Amino acid sequence: MSHSVMTEERRTEIALFRYTLILPLLREPSAQARQQMRRNIAAVVYDLPHSDRRQVSVATLRRWESRYKTGGFEALKPALGGLKPVGPPQTERKAWIANGASVFGTKLFLTDETRFVSAFVLVDAAGPRWAPLQGEDGKTVPAAFLQGTTAATTRKVSKRDIGGKPTIVVEKGSLDLSRPEAGYQWKVEAYAWNGKAFVFDKAVSAKLTQEKKSEM
Numbered sequence: 001m002s003h004s005v006m007t008e009e010r011r012t013e014i015a016l017f018r019y020t021l022i023l024p025l026l027r028e029p030s031a032q033a034r035q036q037m038r039r040n041i042a043a044v045v046y047d048l049p050h051s052d053r054r055q056v057s058v059a060t061l062r063r064w065e066s067r068y069k070t071g072g073f074e075a076l077k078p079a080l081g082g083l084k085p086v087g088p089p090q091t092e093r094k095a096w097i098a099n100g101a102s103v104f105g106t107k108l109f110l111t112d113e114t115r116f117v118s119a120f121v122l123v124d125a126a127g128p129r130w131a132p133l134q135g136e137d138g139k140t141v142p143a144a145f146l147q148g149t150t151a152a153t154t155r156k157v158s159k160r161d162i163g164g165k166p167t168i169v170v171e172k173g174s175l176d177l178s179r180p181e182a183g184y185q186w187k188v189e190a191y192a193w194n195g196k197a198f199v200f201d202k203a204v205s206a207k208l209t210q211e212k213k214s215e216m
Helices: 008-027 031-042 058-071 202-215
Strands: 097-099 101-109 115-124 127-130 132-134 140-142 144-149 153-162 165-174 185-193 198-200
Touching (some): 008 058, 031 058, 165 202
Parallel strands (some): 132 198
Antiparallel strands (some): 132 140, 144 153, 153 165, 185 198
């Protein structure tokens, strides 16, 4: 079972976005013009793929340029959120779900001690593997989540029983650093176990999001 919790498809999407941003910089011969272009790019608000961030800094653009020049397109693909696992996964001894197939909670600790990966392992006749998770977009990915707090985001993962179904609940808060007094903007996602995979539950997610906002 691989330590990676990011599919190759996602890594490619992220790398393609990064390449699109830096392509004009790679083609511009003037250092002075490139610097102004970086500032212009950094001033724009984007919908970054698979990220809560909305902007890219000048320093980040420089780093992506350097990576591309030394390693090409592959070098733009992220590892585990830019982080690396430390030590083996720590898996719970008792199964959270034990009905036919068994599902165990597990943690991967990272080089950044403020964050870790909360993941779920499926064990059945085929052997152990990451439990599948079907997202809001209908795509299936491993049930693994980066958990913890950075300057602009916070994320908490919990296991709950909702309506008789084992459910993964992910609380995600985003902070606008230009207006920190506004506080976190919350979104809660719920993924219910259907016997084979965790599936996004739109109604429960909306209900939990509203409840979270009401707490603030």
